[in-house]
Structure formats: C-alpha cells, structure tokens
Amino acid sequence: MDLTWVDVCGQRLRRHGLAAPLGSPAEAAAAMCGAHAQVLSAAELSIGLRLDGVTRSGVQEALWSDHSLVKTFGPRGTIHLLPAAELAWWCGALGAVPAAGRLAPEARLTEEQTDELVATIGVILTGTELTVDELTEALADQVGSWAVDPVMPAFRTMWPRWRQMVATAAHRGVLCFGPNKGRKVTYTHPGRWLPGFTPAPHTEAIDWLLGRYLHSYGPATPEHFARWLATTPGWVRRLFEASDLTEVTLEGTRAWTTHGDTEPGDPAQGVLLLPHFDAFTVGSQPRNLLFPGAARQRALATSSQAGNFPVLLIDGAVAGVWHQKKTGTKVAITVEPLRTLTPRQHRQLGEQADRIGAILQARPTLTLGTIDIGAHA
Secondary structure, three states: OEEOHHHHHHHHHHHOOOOOOOOOHHHHHHHOOOEEOOOHHHHHHHHHOOOOOOOHHHHHHHHHOOOOEEEEEOHHHOEEEEEHHHHHHHHHHHOOOOOOOOOOHHHOOOHHHHHHHHHHHHHHHOOOEEEHHHHHHHHHHHOOHHHHOEEEEEOOEEEEHHHHHHHHHHHOOOOEEEEEEOOEEEEEOHHHOOOOOOOOOHHHHHHHHHHHHHHHHOOEOHHHHHHHHOOOHHHHHHHHHHOOEEEEEEOOEEEEEEOOOOOOOOOOOOEEEEOOOOHHHHHOOOHHHHOOOHHHHHHOOOOOOOOOOOEEEEOOEEEEEEEEEEEOOEEEEEEEEOOOOOHHHHHHHHHHHHHHHHHHOOEEEEEEOOOOOOOOO
16 A cells, blocks of 8 residues: 555644644643653643643643653653653663663663662652752762762763663653752652552563554654664564564555554645644654655754754645744744745634644734744754
8 A cells, every 4th residue: 555645644643633632631642652841841832732722731730730741751762741651651662672872881881780770769769859969969878989970971061970871760660750949850750659650561562662653653664663762773673573564655665554554544734833842743754755845954953853943834744944932921933934825824823823822821923034043952
C-alpha cells in the first residue's frame, strides 16, 4: 500500500488531538508520546492546544495537584511531561534503550558506580524533594567525593560527575521532578505520588513503546525511531525485524506501521500554530515532507533538527514561523508566513491566536511580519 503524506499527516493530527480535542492533559501527553518540557511553558501550550477549554493553569494542576502528569526525563534524555498512568511503561522501555557514551573515559561512571548512585538517590529522595545542590551535598555525604567531582562539561561550566546519570536514575524509577523552589528545580521520587512504583519489564515495555510511537508517528522507518530515541539504528532495526509490523510505502519510500494499521486518515486541513519543541514537529518524519521548500531553510535549526522554532502549519506542512511575547495580561503574537494566506486561512490564524491567548490566560494581538529572533537552543 502506498500512502500519501497528506493522508498520513491527517491521521497523525487527529491522533495527536490537533484535529479534534482530547479529554484531559494526561490523554494529550499520551497521544503525542510525551510533551517536550525543556521549556515548561511550551509544554503547557502543546497540551492546551490538544484540549478544549483547558488553560495553562489546568495543565499545572494536572502536574502538581492531581499528579496525572509527571515531569521527568523522556526520550532522548530530554525533559518531558508523561502520563503518570504510563510512567512504569516509559521507565521500563527507556531503561533498556542503548545509549552511546560521549564523555571522556576518565569522567565516565562505571556500571557499579551507576548502580550505587541509583540506589542511593532512591533512598535520599524518598519522601522529600531536593534541589540539585542539595542532592549533590547528600550524595557527597553518603557516597563520597568521587560522585560530585566537577568533571562533566555543561553550559560553559563543569557539573558534578553524578549528573551524567540523572536520566538513568529517572528511567530506573527513582527520580522525577518536583515543584520548583523559587527558580530552582527539584528532584523527588515518583513513589511519592505512585505508591509502590516500579518500572515495567524491559521486553514488554519496549514492545509497548514501539507500538505507541507507530500509532502517533507511523508509518516510520527504523532510522526515524532511532532518531526519536537518540539510540543506535542497528538496535532499532533488530527490534523492527522481531516485531509484528506491516510494511507500506510512504510517498514511494518503505516504512512500517503496527499490524493492520494502514487505513488512511482524513486529509490534513487547516491552520495550526505549534510552539517550540511541539511533539508533532519533533517526532514527525520524513522531514522533507513536513518542511517542504523554503520551510526547510527557515524553520529548521540545522538541516534536520526540528522544534527550535515555533511553526505555522497549513494543511499538514510547515508554512512559516511565529513568535509570542507575553506582557502582563497581554500576549503579542507575530506570524511570518512563507506564502500568501487565503482569506479562510487568515480567519483560521486569528482563531489560533485567540486560542493561544485563552490557554495562556492573556489577551492576544496578531501581527503578520518578519521575525528576526533566532532558533531556541
């Protein structure tokens, strides 16, 4: 079966809740395989755009009050909001994904050191929440100075050695984010909100994650999944070969989806404004179909790195970039289209601006013009 980009993209938009609203923040996070939350306000907007009548306060309530969402380290070791009900599956799967070591040999942790740190962090964080500095002090006391030696290059400084395995600790089920203390993030144990929490078995969890990914982003190739996970293509190819998948072609290129999931969706239609690092933008492949023509140069940070610009999506393809500036109770939205908009698209763009204003709990203004702000790091 040869599927077209328009049909595949329309199905993805529907499953992401971008063509019709979903029911809750947790359901929205599940639909997109986690909301990228390196910039938390962008994650709040990503989730809000997939719901009806939910503001950023509603997303914050799901995260910090009813704990149906958990802020933790997701795919690629980056910060995500994940559904609490799926956290065991996520941890079980991500804990089994091979990762390439990038640190100098003298800075790396051994397996024994990693195991010791994971066990100690699990004990320290039980029933409490600590800032990075507080957790560093506790590890120095309980493990030793080797754990906190400043050997890890990061943001023009050197971090303590233990911080190279913070995502590992999260994937092994002993660490997630707690509420901020002022401007400082905190870590806590997910068992505070999920009593008896433990990651799911690796094999079952990996199968679950592949199925969820293909449901949200399929059809896809092993290389697409490997890029999304930031892991080795060879490991993913073996996973695809061992799984019960259906082969199709997407615009003439071989790709795979879950068994029998080949029914095309309704064609992608309409205008959307997606924020920085929206999961649809980051996860959707092939890049050349999502970012056609001038969009490739304007809206990608590199030849293939997506998410660093908020994007204007028209009929399932990137057709511009946009920027927001919130001041008090107002938010100024500027959109730079890469083509002339029809009157209908102008109206839909206005509706999107109004919706973003409602989610951000601010009064929006919309301007079309050139944006000179560069890509987000």
